Amino acid sequence: MLTAENTQEWMNKFYLKIEQNKDYLSELDTPIGDGDHGNNMMRGVEGVKQGLAQLQDPDLKTVLKTIAMGLISKVGGASGPLYGTAFLEMAKKSSDTQDINQLIDVALAGIKKRGGATEGDKTMIDVWSPVAQNDTITQQVIDDAIASTKDMLARKGRASYLGERSIGHLDPGAVSSGYLFTALLETEGTL
Amino acid sequence: MLTAENTQEWMNKFYLKIEQNKDYLSELDTPIGDGDHGNNMMRGVEGVKQGLAQLQDPDLKTVLKTIAMGLISKVGGASGPLYGTAFLEMAKKSSDTQDINQLIDVALAGIKKRGGATEGDKTMIDVWSPVAQNDTITQQVIDDAIASTKDMLARKGRASYLGERSIGHLDPGAVSSGYLFTALLETEGTL
Amino acid sequence: MKKLGIILVSHVPEVAQGLPKLLIQAGPDISLTDAGGTNDNDIGTSMEKILAAIEENEASELLAFYDIGSSKMNLELAIDMSDKNVHLYDTAFIEGAYTAAALIQADASLSEIEEQLAPLKIK
Amino acid sequence: MKKLGIILVSHVPEVAQGLPKLLIQAGPDISLTDAGGTNDNDIGTSMEKILAAIEENEASELLAFYDIGSSKMNLELAIDMSDKNVHLYDTAFIEGAYTAAALIQADASLSEIEEQLAPLKIK
Ligand SMILES: Nc1ncnc2c1ncn2[C@@H]1O[C@H](COP(=O)(O)OP(=O)(O)O)[C@@H](O)[C@H]1O
Ligand SMILES: Nc1ncnc2c1ncn2[C@@H]1O[C@H](COP(=O)(O)OP(=O)(O)O)[C@@H](O)[C@H]1O
Ligand SMILES: [Mg+2]
Ligand SMILES: [Mg+2]
Ligand SMILES: [Mg+2]
Ligand SMILES: [Mg+2]
Numbered sequence: 001m002l003t004a005e006n007t008q009e010w011m012n013k014f015y016l017k018i019e020q021n022k023d024y025l026s027e028l029d030t031p032i033g034d035g036d037h038g039n040n041m042m043r044g045v046e047g048v049k050q051g052l053a054q055l056q057d058p059d060l061k062t063v064l065k066t067i068a069m070g071l072i073s074k075v076g077g078a079s080g081p082l083y084g085t086a087f088l089e090m091a092k093k094s095s096d097t098q099d100i101n102q103l104i105d106v107a108l109a110g111i112k113k114r115g116g117a118t119e120g121d122k123t124m125i126d127v128w129s130p131v132a133q134n135d136t137i138t139q140q141v142i143d144d145a146i147a148s149t150k151d152m153l154a155r156k157g158r159a160s161y162l163g164e165r166s167i168g169h170l171d172p173g174a175v176s177s178g179y180l181f182t183a184l185l186e187t188e189g190t191l
Numbered sequence: 192m193l194t195a196e197n198t199q200e201w202m203n204k205f206y207l208k209i210e211q212n213k214d215y216l217s218e219l220d221t222p223i224g225d226g227d228h229g230n231n232m233m234r235g236v237e238g239v240k241q242g243l244a245q246l247q248d249p250d251l252k253t254v255l256k257t258i259a260m261g262l263i264s265k266v267g268g269a270s271g272p273l274y275g276t277a278f279l280e281m282a283k284k285s286s287d288t289q290d291i292n293q294l295i296d297v298a299l300a301g302i303k304k305r306g307g308a309t310e311g312d313k314t315m316i317d318v319w320s321p322v323a324q325n326d327t328i329t330q331q332v333i334d335d336a337i338a339s340t341k342d343m344l345a346r347k348g349r350a351s352y353l354g355e356r357s358i359g360h361l362d363p364g365a366v367s368s369g370y371l372f373t374a375l376l377e378t379e380g381t382l
Numbered sequence: 383m384k385k386l387g388i389i390l391v392s393h394v395p396e397v398a399q400g401l402p403k404l405l406i407q408a409g410p411d412i413s414l415t416d417a418g419g420t421n422d423n424d425i426g427t428s429m430e431k432i433l434a435a436i437e438e439n440e441a442s443e444l445l446a447f448y449d450i451g452s453s454k455m456n457l458e459l460a461i462d463m464s465d466k467n468v469h470l471y472d473t474a475f476i477e478g479a480y481t482a483a484a485l486i487q488a489d490a491s492l493s494e495i496e497e498q499l500a501p502l503k504i505k
Numbered sequence: 506m507k508k509l510g511i512i513l514v515s516h517v518p519e520v521a522q523g524l525p526k527l528l529i530q531a532g533p534d535i536s537l538t539d540a541g542g543t544n545d546n547d548i549g550t551s552m553e554k555i556l557a558a559i560e561e562n563e564a565s566e567l568l569a570f571y572d573i574g575s576s577k578m579n580l581e582l583a584i585d586m587s588d589k590n591v592h593l594y595d596t597a598f599i600e601g602a603y604t605a606a607a608l609i610q611a612d613a614s615l616s617e618i619e620e621q622l623a624p625l626k627i628k
Pocket of ligand 1: 033082111116
């Protein structure tokens with residue numbers, strides 16, 4: 001169950017993973033994109049950190065909205081409005097429920113609507129969707145989902161310009177989404 | 192019959208007509224284009240004048256080529272490469288013949304090739320083509336040709352972006368081509 | 383000033399700022415606003431810049447054009463946050479925007495414009 | 506440096522100069538040259554500038570992209586005057602050039618690239 005407190009802890013852990021893997025994310029974005037995903041996400045989690053630091057005893061909805069706005073205004077690439085929409089949808093839904101599975105469901109729906117992509121298009125959706133479908137999120141589910149993007153042909157995002165040549169590479173947004181969910185797994189009380 | 196001398200005189204007369212009608216040509220280019228045809232042509236004939244002034248006792252081919260290069264490098268709009276190609280083709284053909292009708296024929300073919308337009312597309316071709324078809328060029332032929340562009344729907348050039356809305360306006364390049372042929376009519380010995 | 387305005391969104395600040403110079407020739411009476419690059423003026427797009435371009439535009443009904451895919455998502459977010467009526471087109475960026483400018487200037491209706499934009503849809 | 510280069514022709518100097526900043530992200534190893542505006546840097550195109558962009562390009566086989574119709578004619582004149590092998594595409598300008606950059610960087614063949622460019626043809 002998400003609370004204002006554990007969600008902030010979740011974001012701290014996500015921040016550290018992005019910081020540690022920034023270069024790897026940009027490397028993944030090089031052959032099938034523009035090589036900036038690591039820098040984009042780093043700016044994004046920096047924005048989230050700054051936004052959250054300014055809140056005084058916030059409720060969950062405010063925390064989720066602040067995360068969304070930090071990502072939307074700092075990332076600068078496609079992943080900004082996508083992750084941002086995911087957290088905006090969670091914020092809206094958080095009035096009804098704090099259940100993580102239900103919140104991930106609405107987040108996934110938001111990502112799909114925002115980017116017009118679906119499962120199998122070689123995007124972050126290919127991690128969000130298996131995570132949403134499994135009642136219990138495990139590292140195995142996350143890792144398998146990330147790995148599944150390797151053989152996919154990209155139909156959305158910059159990698160889609162490469163057509164067949166996009167096959168054989170992991171999707172960078174799938175990998176960063178994997179860090180988000182691993183950070184969630186590592187945050188006590190969220191699941 | 193074109194000669195080095197009367198071709199230069201022709202260009203002097205063309206210069207004066209463009210100078211006098213610069214604003215009118217730009218006005219014609221305003222509702223169905225970008226409003227620069229008069230300025231473009233003025234820069235073009237200025238370039239031609241400067242180029243010709245530098246020649247010492249040139250032959251016809253050199254005169255025609257110099258006209259072409261002046262137009263190509265100074266006009267800056269679609270009419271530059273089109274008029275330029277017309278005079279380049281005349282220059283090439285002038286080794287075989289100095290007959291104005293034959294030279295206009297190759298010029299017209301060059302304009303068609305360069306711009307991919309044909310009769311009825313509401314371009315300068317709709318003046319060049321009737322002039323080429325008539326054995327004797329008269330002011331009546333020229334004026335009727337210009338007027339015929341009014342009711343045409345543009346299929347090439349900037350006016351084509353307007354679709355149906357291009358109907359009801361004279362084509363600016365047709366009007367400037369009219370000046371070119373009127374100047375020719377007024378140049379003794381060319382016909 | 384025409385009833386319909388245009389907003390231009392590019393990943394590159396120079397492209398967004400330069401394009402109005404072409405469009406203004408065909409549409410001198412159109413309100414044209416642009417958003418280019420990230421908040422730091424790097425290559426990318428910024429929802430805030432796009433929202434500002436929507437709000438600054440003097441027209442209340444806008445036609446929006448963008449360069450590559452990711453600009454679209456920030457555009458949609460900005461559209462969601464604005465009260466203005468913004469129509470988003472998946473056409474060739476420059477060519478679509480030029481066509482719209484020429485037609486708005488000639489007082490074409492939105493449906494006439496959309497008809498001419500249809501063959502330019504490539505995204 | 507890749508075997509295939511790209512040349513970009515726009516009516517607007519800022520657009521021609523800005524676009525390589527987007528393409529270089531997808532194709533850092535591609536020789537990109539551009540020609541924007543008239544000889545006086547007004548809105549329009551210049552055959553001389555285009556010819557210079559062709560000659561300056563480090564690749565011997567080039568893919569050329571342009572914004573609106575009249576640039577094409579100056580491009581063709583310049584191509585006629587150069588010894589280089591230049592392929593001219595009637596695609597959406599920015600989107601076509603971006604696609605080509607991504608594919609050249611990935612070592613796609615010219616025919617593969619042309620296959621991906623085909624649906625972007627709008628002129
Ligand atoms: N339309 C889309 N739907 C879902 N995810 C997308 C879409 N477009 C891109 N992405 C995700 O965004 C990632 C790229 O993000 P990033 O590099 O930050 O943005 P950009 O491509 O603008 O440089 C991709 O790896 C992919 O996972
Ligand atoms: N493809 C073409 N074929 C023949 N003539 C053309 C073509 N495109 C444009 N024109 C002619 O050029 C004229 C416009 O010239 P100008 O205003 O100098 O160029 P631009 O349209 O680039 O501003 C048109 O009125 C038309 O006669
Ligand atoms: Mg990227
Ligand atoms: Mg990017
Ligand atoms: Mg013009
Ligand atoms: Mg012009």
